Amino acid sequence: MERKYIHCEVDKCTGCRICEFVCSAAKxxxxxxxxxxxxxxxxxxxxxxxxxxxxxxxAPCIAACPKDALTMSGENNTLQLDKARCTGCGWCIEACDxxxxxxxxxxxxxVMCDLCPSLPQPRCVETCPKKALSLSTSEAxxxxxxxxxxxxxxxx
Amino acid sequence: MECTVELFGTLRxxxxxxxVKLKLPPGxxxxxxxxxxxxxxxxxxxGVVDPKTLALSVPYRLYQEGRGFVDDLGRKVxxxxxxxxxxxAVGG
Amino acid sequence: MYSYSGKCLVVDLTTQSTRLEELSESLLSSYLGGVGLGTRxxxxxxxxxxxxxxxxxxxxxxxxxxxxxxxxxASKHAVVTKSPLTGLVGDSxxxxxxxxxxxxxxxxxxxxxxxxxxxxxxFIDDDIVHSRKxxxxxxxxxxxxxxxxxxxxGDNRVRxxxxxxxxxxxxxxxxxxxxxxxxxxxxxxxxxxxxxRLKAIAIRGTRPISVWDLDGLQKVCSDLYARSQTSSTExxxxxxxxxxxxxxNRLSALPTxxxxxxxxxxxxxxxxxHLAECYLAKVTACATCPIACEHxxxxxxxxYAGLEMMLDYESxxxxxxxxxxxxxxxxxxxxxxxxxxxxxxxxxGGCIAWAMECFExxxxxxxxxxxxDLSFGNxxxxxxxxxRIGKREGVGDLxxxxxxxxxxxxxxxxxxxxxxxxxxxxxxxxxxxMKTQALGxxxxxxxxxxxxxxxxxxxxxxxxxxxxxxxxxxxxxKEKEDFAAVLDSLIICKFMxxxxxxxxxxxxxxxxxxxxxKMGPAGLKQVGERVNNLKKAFNxxxxxxxxxxxxxxxxxxxxxxxxxxxxxxxxxxxxxxxIDAYYKARGWTASGLIPLSKxxxxxxxxxxxxxxxxxxxxxVHPLRG
Numbered sequence: 001m002e003r004k005y006i007h008c009e010v011d012k013c014t015g016c017r018i019c020e021f022v023c024s025a026a027k028x029x030x031x032x033x034x035x036x037x038x039x040x041x042x043x044x045x046x047x048x049x050x051x052x053x054x055x056x057x058x059a060p061c062i063a064a065c066p067k068d069a070l071t072m073s074g075e076n077n078t079l080q081l082d083k084a085r086c087t088g089c090g091w092c093i094e095a096c097d098x099x100x101x102x103x104x105x106x107x108x109x110x111v112m113c114d115l116c117p118s119l120p121q122p123r124c125v126e127t128c129p130k131k132a133l134s135l136s137t138s139e140a141x142x143x144x145x146x147x148x149x150x151x152x153x154x155x156x
Numbered sequence: 157m158e159c160t161v162e163l164f165g166t167l168r169x170x171x172x173x174x175x176v177k178l179k180l181p182p183g184x185x186x187x188x189x190x191x192x193x194x195x196x197x198x199x200x201x202x203g204v205v206d207p208k209t210l211a212l213s214v215p216y217r218l219y220q221e222g223r224g225f226v227d228d229l230g231r232k233v234x235x236x237x238x239x240x241x242x243x244x245a246v247g248g
Numbered sequence: 249m250y251s252y253s254g255k256c257l258v259v260d261l262t263t264q265s266t267r268l269e270e271l272s273e274s275l276l277s278s279y280l281g282g283v284g285l286g287t288r289x290x291x292x293x294x295x296x297x298x299x300x301x302x303x304x305x306x307x308x309x310x311x312x313x314x315x316x317x318x319x320x321x322a323s324k325h326a327v328v329t330k331s332p333l334t335g336l337v338g339d340s341x342x343x344x345x346x347x348x349x350x351x352x353x354x355x356x357x358x359x360x361x362x363x364x365x366x367x368x369x370x371f372i373d374d375d376i377v378h379s380r381k382x383x384x385x386x387x388x389x390x391x392x393x394x395x396x397x398x399x400x401x402g403d404n405r406v407r408x409x410x411x412x413x414x415x416x417x418x419x420x421x422x423x424x425x426x427x428x429x430x431x432x433x434x435x436x437x438x439x440x441x442x443x444x445r446l447k448a449i450a451i452r453g454t455r456p457i458s459v460w461d462l463d464g465l466q467k468v469c470s471d472l473y474a475r476s477q478t479s480s481t482e483x484x485x486x487x488x489x490x491x492x493x494x495x496x497n498r499l500s501a502l503p504t505x506x507x508x509x510x511x512x513x514x515x516x517x518x519x520x521x522h523l524a525e526c527y528l529a530k531v532t533a534c535a536t537c538p539i540a541c542e543h544x545x546x547x548x549x550x551x552y553a554g555l556e557m558m559l560d561y562e563s564x565x566x567x568x569x570x571x572x573x574x575x576x577x578x579x580x581x582x583x584x585x586x587x588x589x590x591x592x593x594x595x596x597g598g599c600i601a602w603a604m605e606c607f608e609x610x611x612x613x614x615x616x617x618x619x620x621d622l623s624f625g626n627x628x629x630x631x632x633x634x635x636r637i638g639k640r641e642g643v644g645d646l647x648x649x650x651x652x653x654x655x656x657x658x659x660x661x662x663x664x665x666x667x668x669x670x671x672x673x674x675x676x677x678x679x680x681x682m683k684t685q686a687l688g689x690x691x692x693x694x695x696x697x698x699x700x701x702x703x704x705x706x707x708x709x710x711x712x713x714x715x716x717x718x719x720x721x722x723x724x725x726k727e728k729e730d731f732a733a734v735l736d737s738l739i740i741c742k743f744m745x746x747x748x749x750x751x752x753x754x755x756x757x758x759x760x761x762x763x764x765x766k767m768g769p770a771g772l773k774q775v776g777e778r779v780n781n782l783k784k785a786f787n788x789x790x791x792x793x794x795x796x797x798x799x800x801x802x803x804x805x806x807x808x809x810x811x812x813x814x815x816x817x818x819x820x821x822x823x824x825x826x827i828d829a830y831y832k833a834r835g836w837t838a839s840g841l842i843p844l845s846k847x848x849x850x851x852x853x854x855x856x857x858x859x860x861x862x863x864x865x866x867x868v869h870p871l872r873g
Contacts, residue, residue, distance in 0.1 A: 014531060014532045014533035014537075014540035014542075015532045015533055016533040016534070016535065016536060016537050016538060016540065017535050017536065018318065018320075018473070018536060018538060021317070021318040021536060022318060022466070024456075025318065025462060025466065028456065029458075029462060030456045030457060030458040030459070030462070031316055031317055031318060031456060031457045031458075031459070032456035032457075033348075034405070034454060035456075045428065045429065045530070045532070045544055045556060045558075046529055046530040046532075046544055046546075046556060048532060126470075127470060127473065129473045129476060129477060129538030129539075129540075130477075130538075130540065162498070164491070164494045164495055164498070164521070165483065165486070165487055165491045165494075165495075165520070165521065166482065166486050166487065168521060203478065203479035203482065204479070213479050214479065214480060214746055215479070215480065215482075215483065215746060216479070217708065217710065219498075219499070221812065222812075224710075224712075224713060224714065224715075225708060225709060225710040225711075225712070226710055227710035227711070228710075240498055242495045242498070243482065243483045243491065243495070244483075244495070244705075244708050
């Protein structure tokens with residue numbers, strides 16, 4: 001099954017962070033942006049995008065985990081954590097190029113996006129006011145980019 | 157008879173001009189004027205003009221030069237009348 | 249309590265100590281937060297007659313019951329203090345991440361009193377408050393200050409509110425900026441912060457916010473998000489507020505060359521349409537805002553190539569048509585400098601326009617301006633003057649005082665064209681061609697303001713003759729003011745207002761879903777009236793007199809010379825008539841004072857007690873004493 005992840009359209013994202021509010025509410029029952037599984041990065045005024053776990057084909061976090069607590073599995077082929085094995089050391093966070101894993105001090109382990117398996121669609125995708133978020137495969141993202149490039153090439 | 161409607165904001169992009177000259181039959185009302193605009197640009201029906209009543213959707217308003225803001229669609233239009241279709245100024 | 253923490257952080261900079269005060273549910277449900285709560289705390293903690301730039305004047309930051317939740321546009325805070333510009337209540341709103349940090353650090357409000365022995369910045373780390381040396385930050389603009397503090401903290405959860413060099417130098421309309429592009433802009437709160445030798449307030453707020461009914465809140469908010477993407481907010485999203493330029497220009501309501509005209513021949517060149525077509529780089533949003541009205545413009549060529557700057561209508565009008573400027577890059581540059589120095593763009597533009605008219609009439613000469621050609625329309629003069637004001641250099645030192653004081657000092661008839669009400673420079677709506685707004689400007693509780701008295705909406709309604717003054721406008725202005733006060737206390741952004749079908753029913757429900765506190769539509773509506781009477785009570789205590797509710801001579805003597813509203817002017821009789829009708833609609837006395845019965849009706853018995861601090865019955869006018 002092709003890998004799907006939450007993709008954020010950079011041109012549509014406004015940095016409102018509503019995704020962080022609804023994700024943390026869905027997972028934690030209250031508004032707690034740091035425990036949102038999707039996080040907004042806004043390094044300069046004109047550059048803003050939200051990032052969630054991409055379920056990498058060759059995940060560095062899985063390789064890095066000293067306790068082998070992380071696997072890519074489940075019916076959605078997402079990153080799964082064996083909580084019993086996890087020590088909350090954070091080595092996976094250092095390995096991740098996207099900052100997509102977060103320490104959860106209350107459970108002494110880590111959290112990451114799971115694509116909301118118990119909901120019809122991921123909460124963030126459902127709620128984003130600008131429809132910047134979508135559940136995408138890399139192929140779909142590449143297709144859209146090719147279509148845009150083609151359209152641009154015919155502009156006079 | 158001819159009358160003019162000036163356009164501002166995104167309406168200029170939608171109708172590809174900043175001013176529209178309309179030819180209306182004698183005795184035409186504001187409703188006929190709006191209908192004539194819609195006939196020129198059906199895109200107005202999305203968010204600017206209510207498809208059923210032809211009333212303007214909030215926050216669009218019609219301003220008549222020399223008179224003020226008008227919303228009575230039954231009001232008669234005279235030859236040479238000049239209108240402005242605008243999204244009303246708010247905050248900022 | 250849900251959402252609210254019930255805590256107010258009080259920081260005494262003189263003794264470098266802090267304490268926590270309880271905020272009762274009764275107080276919170278009466279004033280909600282924001283401007284309401286902030287003013288209530290100000291009235292209590294500001295000694296009557298305190299000098300605005302004295303250590304006694306408290307600087308109050310107020311959060312809300314909705315901040316920190318998913319309620320759209322609720323990431324806001326109010327700054328309330330005694331204004332050094334007007335001597336009356338100075339309340340200003342700002343938004344985004346710092347607002348969230350304040351709430352999430354665990355405070356519904358924060359009061360800063362006293363004066364630090366040397367320049368400091370506060371670092372509030374949830375419940376621990378540090379006071380740190382700030383000498384190395386002096387002279388830095390707000391954005392630079394923020395970057396430096398966040399870099400030192402090594403944590404981008406740290407959010408910073410700060411003053412620029414303008415606030416350090418006590419420019420009377422200095423502002424407090426946060427998150428690089430937001431400001432608590434008007435009435436000089438930044439000068440108060442500067443008078444306390446407080447350069448910045450950094451906050452790391454990490455606490456989660458729980459609400460009373462999460463499911464219920466989510467349903468209502470999701471619906472509001474959807475409604476916020478329709479035509480009700482289109483203007484904010486697509487062109488942004490700069491879309492006002494051509495509309496107001498067409499109506500002869502665009503103040504030009506210090507209100508000498510009400511339409512500008514260069515309007516197309518600095519219009520929202522032109523900005524969107526040629527300069528727009530990106531649209532962003534405040535935290536938790538689904539609308540996204542922040543338009544970031546980029547200059548590609550010329551002397552300011554590479555400049556990136558956000559711009560809203562008021563800044564655009566004040567630095568553009570008001571000064572006769574038709575160059576977008578110059579306006580963007582001037583706005584960028586206002587942000588660097590941390591000074592209110594509206595007052596800055598108003599002061600420069602006043603000075604340009606003085607120069608035009610020979611009251612200021614090249615001698616006075618250090619050789620600068622301070623003519624209307626000179627973009628170099630605009631940019632240079634912003635810097636001089638921020639530095640209090642040369643004639644900039646005079647302008648830094650505001651048009652009211654500057655014209656009182658310069659004299660020569662310049663009071664005629666000092667366009668302010670109560671000392672607050674007028675925003676971009678010409679009162680001669682918008683007479684309900686004229687009333688709003690004249691009676692405005694923080695001075696000439698379109699935000700607290702948004703009555704231009706009345707003037708732009710079908711069936712209202714904006715060129716005519718009528719007694720009925722008194723009640724209409726009151727209703728607009730009360731509605732604004734509710735929004736400013738909940739706090740919900742005014743740009744959301746058209747997304748509600750039945751505002752008081754829906755918003756009171758939102759409030760209950762978030763806080764668990766029972767609130768009905770009538771109760772919510774009454775908060776607005778209560779808050780405005782509270783502000784009025786403060787003003788009366790601090791020396792407001794009837795003469796303060798008025799407009800500059802230009803509005804009565806100089807009719808609009810051209811355009812759709814040619815000949816439009818206000819008569820003193822007209823304004824008097826509308827003001828009288830407004831006092832009546834408010835249930836105030838004929839001289840604009842609040843009867844005890846009105847305070848009791850609004851459940852403000854405790855305010856009656858606080859009014860008793862008045863100095864021996866004698867009303868010393870704050871602007872003269």
